[in-house]
Amino acid sequence: MTQPTAPADEASQEALPRQHRHYTIGELARMFEVTPRTIRFYEQEGLLAPRREGQKRIYREKDRVRLKLTLRGKRLGFSLAEIREVVTMYDAMPDGNARQLWRLLEILADKRDNLERQLEDIRLMRMEIDDVDHRAREVLRSLGHEA
Amino acid sequence: MTQPTAPADEASQEALPRQHRHYTIGELARMFEVTPRTIRFYEQEGLLAPRREGQKRIYREKDRVRLKLTLRGKRLGFSLAEIREVVTMYDAMPDGNARQLWRLLEILADKRDNLERQLEDIRLMRMEIDDVDHRAREVLRSLGHEA
DNA sequence: GACGAGGTTTACGTTAACGTAAAGTGCTTG
């Protein structure tokens, strides 16, 4: 796959009150099975904006969620630029002007179309995979192996 | 999007008996809204193997289907290498040895897992998009525009 | 026979999304 091969995404955290916790870059990296480099890169691309404590980056709950959404977007084939567009507009929403908001709605509709298209693609590809699977098992059976 | 932005895929062909027709590279390119360069590149990567008529490439029905599947795979985030792996194994199936076939089943199971994961991602992202959409419309309403 | 529309090869260029290496900072632990 080009996309990350879909790790747990939801880190199986201890049942700590997730609220108000903060994380180091290494913690987040392990949680989502990415490298710190990746996380820094996303910051550089304007997708994350952690606080600093001295020199070190401190990630809060909000940052964790953004990272989660970013990775999910990636798995669905969105580019970082697209993800940023939505995410930053979302943040600017409360005081956003009408033009911006309409633009946001436009983008969202677009993404939705895209998802629908992907659903159809998945449906079709599933059928084809099932088909190939069946044929392969047939051939195996004819070879005397139990499938 | 990183992926092709999902054109018609099924070219709205005339109701000609599709069987046994053949296409030039330009025709295929227009059908699927890609450039000839892309199609040649896929050939170079071992995904297509058109006949030659003199110097020119001649694509048959089978090639068209393979291109269609390739583009669908791409939209779902598969790399050309992955697509090739499945497609070539599929072609080698009838006389494939058992090892190869088991390997094929493995790959297929993997792809299926991937699709399931994507379905879930789509579900979640849909909800989030709907949520953002709602909020945006709220803000717009409070600004006195009709949404 | 010039020309334009399609096709061809060869080859270098480009972009996104990181990887990797080097060199430094700061804590805490034996």
Added chain:
DNA sequence: CAAGCACTTTACGTTAACGTAAACCTCGTC
């Protein structure tokens, strides 16, 4: 206090998937 670990910045390297340009055939047609 040295060692180790986790963090930092800077910067160059890498890969996939094409784009783009140049230079060349080969038709049908004006």
